[in-house]
Amino acid sequence: MTCFPDAPDAARRLLLKxxxxxxxxxxxxxxxxxxxxxxxxxxxxxKDWPADAFKQKGEAETLKDLYGKAAEVSDKITLDAPEIAExxxxxxxxxxxxxxxxxxxxxxxxxxxxxxxxxxxxxxGTEPSVSNRxxxxxxxxxxxxxxxxxxxxxxxKEVKVTVGGCGG
Amino acid sequence: xxxxxxxxxxxxxxSTEVQSLIQHPMDSGFVKDSxxxxxxxxxxxxxxxxxxxxxxxxxxxxxxxxxxxxxxFKFKGGKKGDxxxxxxxxxxxxxxxxxxxxx
Numbered sequence: 001m002t003c004f005p006d007a008p009d010a011a012r013r014l015l016l017k018x019x020x021x022x023x024x025x026x027x028x029x030x031x032x033x034x035x036x037x038x039x040x041x042x043x044x045x046x047k048d049w050p051a052d053a054f055k056q057k058g059e060a061e062t063l064k065d066l067y068g069k070a071a072e073v074s075d076k077i078t079l080d081a082p083e084i085a086e087x088x089x090x091x092x093x094x095x096x097x098x099x100x101x102x103x104x105x106x107x108x109x110x111x112x113x114x115x116x117x118x119x120x121x122x123x124x125g126t127e128p129s130v131s132n133r134x135x136x137x138x139x140x141x142x143x144x145x146x147x148x149x150x151x152x153x154x155x156x157k158e159v160k161v162t163v164g165g166c167g168g
Numbered sequence: 169x170x171x172x173x174x175x176x177x178x179x180x181x182x183s184t185e186v187q188s189l190i191q192h193p194m195d196s197g198f199v200k201d202s203x204x205x206x207x208x209x210x211x212x213x214x215x216x217x218x219x220x221x222x223x224x225x226x227x228x229x230x231x232x233x234x235x236x237x238x239x240x241f242k243f244k245g246g247k248k249g250d251x252x253x254x255x256x257x258x259x260x261x262x263x264x265x266x267x268x269x270x271x
Contacts, residue, residue: 043255043265044226049213054230090234109232113198117232120241126224127183131240135196135232 054116059108059143062115066106067152071145074099074153079144081159085136088161093117094131099148102128111140136161175268177252184246184270186217186225189238190256196231211259212237218253219246219270246270 053066063071080094095105105128106119117134128146136142136159143156175188190212197209215227224243246252248270255265 043263044214044216044257046213046257046259046261048226049228112232114230114232116230118230119228121226121228123222123224125245126241126243129242131238133234133238135234
């Protein structure tokens with residue numbers, strides 16, 4: 001199976017990181033609201049997509065790119081995922097939190113080629129709860145990250161994958 | 169053409185539960201075809217859900233989201249008969265949108 005490609009062009013990533021380091025905090029969906037909601041009637045807009053965060057490997061790097069900060073472990077996050085996923089192509093993952101003022105939820109699969117799987121923006125009035133289905137290349141820790149009141153919190157769970165979700 | 173989006177939004181009490189399924193290959197860019205050539209990445213990047221002129225939920229998806237992606241969330245407000253607009257755009261610039269009625 002050919003899940004893991006050669007490392008992406010590290011030099012390019014570094015360059016991008018350098019160039020964007022300053023702007024990334026704003027690019028992440030920070031509580032500042034610098035991002036989106038500008039035009040409520042607009043359709044989904046690809047320019048909002050945090051491209052660099054989706055290219056990262058590793059939890060710390062991904063969170064730095066996405067939010068510009070690190071997460072602390074919290075027991076106020078519920079991460080619901082199977083102990084064993086027979087089919088890595090479709091792994092149901094749900095995240096919910098009882099933290100107040102949640103503004104974003106993201107889900108990271110640490111052993112995937114790129115760590116960030118999905119990120120969700122939770123505006124005021126939307127419940128801090130999301131369910132989706134993700135691909136997992138192999139057995140991995142899955143990390144749920146919740147942004148609440150401008151801070152990041154996380155919870156994680158190991159999911160064993162019997163057949164990787166890379167189709168190979 | 170049939171919409172790529174299927175959405176079911178049900179109002180209950182003061183909140184509305186939304187479940188949506190979108191038809192999309194969500195190719196990761198890491199899988200080879202039968203000739204051994206990489207299938208290029210082709211995945212949805214952004215999905216927005218809008219109710220009453222306000223974006224109530226935005227999803228940012230990478231290639232690790234499963235084929236024909238499913239997502240479920242809940243927002244406060246929303247009454248039976250209200251419009252809920254769903255739209256997506258992928259990394260090749262394709263897009264689709266639809267308006268569903270809250271049940």
